[in-house]
Amino acid sequence: MNLLADEGVDKQIVVRLREEGYSVSYVDPRKILDPQRLMPKKYYKIELGNNAEIHVYFETLNGLIINFVVKLVLMQHGGYTEIIRFDSAHGCPHKDIIDDSTVIRKVWFEFIDNNDGLNLAVKDLKDNFEMYIERYLKWQKK
Secondary structure (H helix, E strand, C coil), X not given: CEEEECCCCCHHHHHHHHHCCCEEEECCHHHCCCHHXXXXXXXXXXXXXXXXXXXEEXXXXXXXXXXXXXXEEEEECCEEEEEXXXXXXXXXXXXXXXXXXXXXXXXXXXXXXXXXXXXXXXXXXXXXXXXXXXXXXXXXXX
16 A cells, blocks of 8 residues: 655654555645645634533644644633643643643643544544543642
C-alpha cells in the first residue's frame, strides 16, 4: 500500500510504516489541494455544567482532519482555566495533563489518526470530566 505524507509527519512514524512494508511518499500538500473539498476551520463548545466546558477546534483538508485541539476548561476567577488538552501537535495525537498552566504529563496516541484522536478526545472528556476537575482542584489545594 502506498501512503502519502507531508514533510511535517513525524519521521519515526514513517520509519515504522516502512518497516511494516508500507511505501511512504512525501508530497507537498499545496499540490493536492482541491479548493472545492476544503472546509473552513470549525470551533464549538460543549457545556457540561458546574462551570465546565469542552472547547473543540479542528481543520479539515479533502475530508481529512489535519489539525485539532480539544480542551476541558473550567470557568473560575472570571476566566477559563485549562485542565486537560488533546491535540495533534508534534505530528501525533496526544493528551496534555495540565496543572497550574503547566503541562505535567503527555500521553501519546501513536497509532491513531487525527480523526480517531478527535473522537477519542471528545468522548474521554465527556465521560471523565468530573474526575479530571476533581483531581485538578485537589492539586490546587496543595
